[in-house]
Amino acid sequence: MKDILQVAIKEAKRLGAEYADVRYMDRKSEPLATKNGAVQSMASIQDKGFGVRVVAKGGWGFSSSNVLSEAELKRCAAEAVVIAKASAKVQEQPIKLSPLKAVQDVYRTKVKIDPFDIPMDERLDFLRAIDKELKSQPDIRVAQSSLMALKEHKWFVSSEGSCIEQEIVETGASISATAAGKGDLQRRSFSDYAAAGFEYVESMHLKDLASGLAKEAVALLSADTCPQGETSLILGSSQLALQIHESCGHPIELDRVYGSEASFAGTSFLTPDMLGKYQYGSSDVTIIADATIPGGLGTFGYDDEGVPAQRTTIVDKGLFTNYLTSRETAPTLGQVSNGTMRADSWSNIPLVRMVNISLDSGDWTLDEIIRDTKDGIFMESPKSWSLDDKRLNFHFSTEYAYEIKDGAITRLLKNPAYTDMTTHFWNACDAVSGKGVGEWHLWGMPSCAKGEPVQIAHVAHGAAPARFRNIKVGVGQ
């Protein structure tokens, strides 16, 4: 593979490129989904091809093709150089990349059970059994389950001498129960994904979870609506993971800070003058970007620029200390890339993407936080999310909530929502759990959208339940 990919490198250099890399990806996925025990989708998707990225006359160019041949590699290399020269015509500064040591390496996800080794009929039986549990309550109208099996084999070759082969395997599942009655629809769901084999799905105990979700969905039909007001908000682990994603993960993408996504996904309130000075959160808030955690959807050996996976402190006891960077953006801060450039396919260019961005555990347990809360609401399980284009004003709704009075849970609440400003929210954090067994969890999220054309990244966020004071809840009922 290395030899044939070198054809594009040589051609790009011959045509005047200052820098070139080629990425070949062969991705196989077998999405399987059931609804009320019947197959909704059972498909095999094979997707392979290569992309050539060059810098020529100081501008970026990229061309890709699904046909791997010497002729096509040369055609794409030539097209990438033409495109780069066109880019250079409307450019204030030529592209400069942070230095990088050439690497020859192989990285593979550690897998015990290759998900593709599980026969499809066994996977289907697995989901049907879950659907049966989800339908165990008479008011459940729709039971849905899905399994992800993905294997991505990719090679990266650059004009600087790197040659990296990686094999990433991902699995995971999503299940939900929708109850109907009393003129209402209520849904409870659970989903999680990891860079791992089928052993991860087995460890999720989905059948046990399913019957609980069904009961909760039905109970929500009779629950009171979340009241409006300002109160202490305790977020469960999965909701907090999404909160980290939206209000920390996106605004620390340095390309976004510089306006790369301004016309679509927006920019960021975290401007470079705030680096090292801005109190992003309270002293209970420490947030780490770590692409080396075993099993994370944001875990890899090297990013798509050939930069090794790293661990970077983003927020240190509340202080904003770093961004997610690339070889192009890092030098503007006097840094080298911390290795976050990823593309979702061979046909797209790599962008600064989240890796595993996690809130460090605190020294509370969830029980201790609840006992310590006089008036509050516990919310969990993401339902909707919306943020402004600088990631300041946000509105989240969750599938369910519990009211807390005098240190104890008093009643189930439906249609909960909360809204706040990012700057206030993280500084209002006064208790983070994680001391209890299993409270901190790394949640895989295979659906992070960014870029034009839109790319879907697979990322992860670790969190344990935490409390935030004086948050507006019950908005938009």
Place this chain on the structure above:
Amino acid sequence: MIGQDRSLEVLESVLKLTSADQAEVRLQRENLNMTRFANSSIHQNLAKENTTVSVRLVFGKKIGTATVNSVNPDDLKVVVETAERFARLQEDDPDFVTLSGPSAYICIPTYYAETGECTPDFRAAAVDRIARCAAKSSYKAFGAYSTETSELAVANSLGVRAYNVSTSAYLRTVIMSSTDTATGYADQLGRNIAEINPQAVGEEAVARCSLSHGARDLPTGEYEVVLTPYAVSDMVRFLGYLGFSAMSLQEGRSFMAGKLGQQIIGSNISIWDDAMDPHTLNMPFDIEGAAKRRVRLIENGIATGAVYDSYTAHKGGITTTGHSHPRMRGGMPTNMVMAPGDSSLEEMIQNTKRGIYITRFHYTHCPEPVQVIMTGTTRDGTYYIEDGEIKYPVKNLRLTDSVLRVFSHVSLISREQKLQRDWWNTFTSLLPALKAEKCNFTGVTTF
């Protein structure tokens, strides 16, 4: 381009590989060229080509599918074998009746050579024009200019043979001030790049940005609103996404479920889907090769109908409307049109006592699908209107309200319609501007 003859040749070869009771093969080729710019410089510039072949095989009432991005005979053989294997693993789908039979479709002009042959230099020159337009006011330009050529060929064992090649061009920009948080937006979209005017896009966005300096706080609460087609697109998106699919109606999830024939929004609003309208991104048939039909969705505020693919159509005992879509099982609208009125944006402003002019929304979501409650913030040009005049720009606000409620209080609709893609790029619709008497805002931003 692959072309009609070669595309159908590939499909015929695949159909011969299977002994399934029914078989459908689809070939899609995409050639996308996109130039993105930020800070008045091109920072991303790409070309991508891909060809996928998708196979759907039917054994009795069991269906298997598989996809590969190759036309290599060995790969096609494997994809057929996989689909056959998957079909045999399944239980009967009692609601499946048959794949679509042949339906005559009208060949309409969807391909424009100027778009298909557009060069990186051409796009760079357009970006340069917008950057110069911004520079005159000491602003910076951000955005993207893309051209796309798409081929779709469908064949099945019931005799469907369909082929179409289409082009589209899309230019959008956000103009930003470097001294404060003022921004302005504009875009243009069409099948023919000759109809895209970069100078006009740049000037429109610069004009909005120049009106946005010194944005003030505005308290939350209920206001009248004037919504440009950019903003209307994100509201119509929720109707299309949550309610107009036959499957959402059949499953009772749609806000129109059980309400067909009833008034659900204001009687001055009519929405239909018409893929043959040349003012939309027109398309003669869907991914099953079924001819696209005009579908009335909401007429004079009354819930009227939904769009169907062959599966939901057979379940409903009707003929498919030609709305099979890879992103939504059971039918998805593709070319929504909202009926124009007899007003203009200027008249809407003049008829506003105390309201907000909204250019566009950002990252909208729907916390409560049954009531179609939408939440999202404004961006790139939000202004306070008082006594018929734009008084001053305001800091962006969070709208949280039911789209059905807002569309029940529309008082003015513009004569002009604009071909508009929503923020999420879920739909491309032909939409007017609207003035609504009631709209609820629940939060503010700091810029």
